[in-house]
Amino acid sequence: MAEKETFEMARKSCFDLKDQAWHDESFAFAERYRNFLNLSKTERECVASFAKMAVEHSFVEYIPDETKAGAPGYLFIGKEKAVALYRPGKVPATKGMNIVIAHIDSPRLDLKVNPLIEETEIAQLKTHYYGGVRKYHWLSRPLAIHGVVVLNDGSTIELRIGSSKEDPVFVISDLEPHLSYKVQNEKKVTEFYPGEKLNLVAGIIPDSDEEAKNRVKLAVLDILHEKYGMTEEDFVSAELEVVPACIARDVGFDRAILGGYGQDDRLCSFTGIRALLEAETLARGGVAFAVDKEEIGSVGATGAQSAFVLNTLAEILTLEGERDELTLRRAAANTNVISADVGAALHPDWQEVQEKNNAARMGYGLALTKFTGVRGKVGASDASAEFMGRIRRLLNEAGVPWHVAELGKVDEGGGGTVARFLAAHGMNVVDAGPPLMGMHSPMELAAKCDIYATYLAYRAFFERFL
Ligand code: MN
Numbered sequence: 253m254a255e256k257e258t259f260e261m262a263r264k265s266c267f268d269l270k271d272q273a274w275h276d277e278s279f280a281f282a283e284r285y286r287n288f289l290n291l292s293k294t295e296r297e298c299v300a301s302f303a304k305m306a307v308e309h310s311f312v313e314y315i316p317d318e319t320k321a322g323a324p325g326y327l328f329i330g331k332e333k334a335v336a337l338y339r340p341g342k343v344p345a346t347k348g349m350n351i352v353i354a355h356i357d358s359p360r361l362d363l364k365v366n367p368l369i370e371e372t373e374i375a376q377l378k379t380h381y382y383g384g385v386r387k388y389h390w391l392s393r394p395l396a397i398h399g400v401v402v403l404n405d406g407s408t409i410e411l412r413i414g415s416s417k418e419d420p421v422f423v424i425s426d427l428e429p430h431l432s433y434k435v436q437n438e439k440k441v442t443e444f445y446p447g448e449k450l451n452l453v454a455g456i457i458p459d460s461d462e463e464a465k466n467r468v469k470l471a472v473l474d475i476l477h478e479k480y481g482m483t484e485e486d487f488v489s490a491e492l493e494v495v496p497a498c499i500a501r502d503v504g505f506d507r508a509i510l511g512g513y514g515q516d517d518r519l520c521s522f523t524g525i526r527a528l529l530e531a532e533t534l535a536r537g538g539v540a541f542a543v544d545k546e547e548i549g550s551v552g553a554t555g556a557q558s559a560f561v562l563n564t565l566a567e568i569l570t571l572e573g574e575r576d577e578l579t580l581r582r583a584a585a586n587t588n589v590i591s592a593d594v595g596a597a598l599h600p601d602w603q604e605v606q607e608k609n610n611a612a613r614m615g616y617g618l619a620l621t622k623f624t625g626v627r628g629k630v631g632a633s634d635a636s637a638e639f640m641g642r643i644r645r646l647l648n649e650a651g652v653p654w655h656v657a658e659l660g661k662v663d664e665g666g667g668g669t670v671a672r673f674l675a676a677h678g679m680n681v682v683d684a685g686p687p688l689m690g691m692h693s694p695m696e697l698a699a700k701c702d703i704y705a706t707y708l709a710y711r712a713f714f715e716r717f718l
């Protein structure tokens with residue numbers, strides 16, 4: 253019997269929409285993503301990974317006033333913590349480009365500038381958390397330290413301790429339940445573990461000099477000097493990030509979910525950059541940005557509010573011999589942007605915080621978010637009906653599974669992305685990324701089919717969107 257035609261919006265999961273071969277591809281894609289995720293736990297490590305991928309695709313690093321047109325693609329690095337890849341398209345960049353922009357910073361604990369202390373003959377490293385951290389996620393779990401230290405002689409050393417099996421790890425030891433009645437149990441979740449107690453256990457063997465003060469701290473400094481040539485003052489010129497020591501794992505009997513740290517928003521930066529690199533031909537000049545500092549407001553010289561974005565577009569125009577401000581502004585106003593960031597998946601145990609008709613659903617592919625913001629869309633970027641219409645048509649024509657999403661119930665949920673900072677340049681912008689469960693936790697969950705749908709969506713955008 254023929255099905256009766258209805259005009260209701262179809263909402264089908266990738267499992268009902270796509271065949272086994274497609275799902276096999278999604279599992280294979282997830283393996284490439286997993287490798288990247290395990291190697292890239294900081295912004296700098298993401299930049300290094302992306303630069304390597306770009307070079308493998310014959311991209312050249314752009315040097316102002318030196319690099320000439322004619323290369324397959326160009327790599328722009330912003331102070332080691334932001335990156336942009338540009339590939340020329342069928343129309344000149346002066347007519348406007350297609351941008352996928354994601355962020356590569358994730359919530360974490362940064363070591364303080366002067367972090368090493370000793371209390372009760374235990375050496376500790378003090379931290380200052382970064383971004384929307386739930387402090388209890390970081391207690392009594394193996395942690396690694398990744399980052400760079402600039403020594404007094406000007407040389408830079410890279411540290412990566414705790415992510416390999418043979419490495420030691422660091423731990424913020426939670427208080428045992430036997431002792432926590434008074435100091436923790438009655439407190440609010442935001443207060444029960446004060447930020448100043450987020451200290452890593454870093455050693456207990458004392459220096460052999462029984463007369464010395466802070467003998468354990470001195471002994472740790474000896475180890476740092478012996479292994480890395482570091483002194484205590486070198487912490488001042490360092491960026492050392494405390495990240496989960498774990499690796500990304502398959503989740504569930506069917507292995508259809510990937511769990512790991514930093515998927516917000518390394519998932520979108522990886523899929524955006526792979527899409528740009530692997531697209532057959534580009535409709536317009538394509539730029540994949542991976543920027544820093546989104547979790548703390550897109551600030552600084554490497555965030556989406558910085559000149560890095562527009563400066564990169566200006567340098568791209570110089571490859572076509574265009575150097576004036578008006579041409580840049582016009583190109584920007586004719587540019588289309590996918591603000592590539594993860595959405596909050598509907599949680600089976602916390603359904604009450606979402607409005608189900610407008611919630612991202614795990615397994616339903618790309619989540620398209622027309623607007624962000626909080627309490628009356630404050631601070632939102634709001635995609636126009638016209639732009640939503642064109643994006644929706646693109647996804648339908650390309651056969652990419654997608655659905656719509658809003659971040660939580662009205663007056664309850666909300667948040668922002670980099671979208672509004674690009675919209676401010678007159679660009680058409682929409683938020684689109686995969687649903688994520690347990691966002692900002694050390695074990696964020698993403699369905700492999702959603703990861704793949706996101707990649708296919710960004711790729712269709714680069715290949716087809718005019
Ligand atoms: Mn994000």
Ligand code: MN
Pocket residue numbers: 516547692
């Ligand atoms: Mn986030």
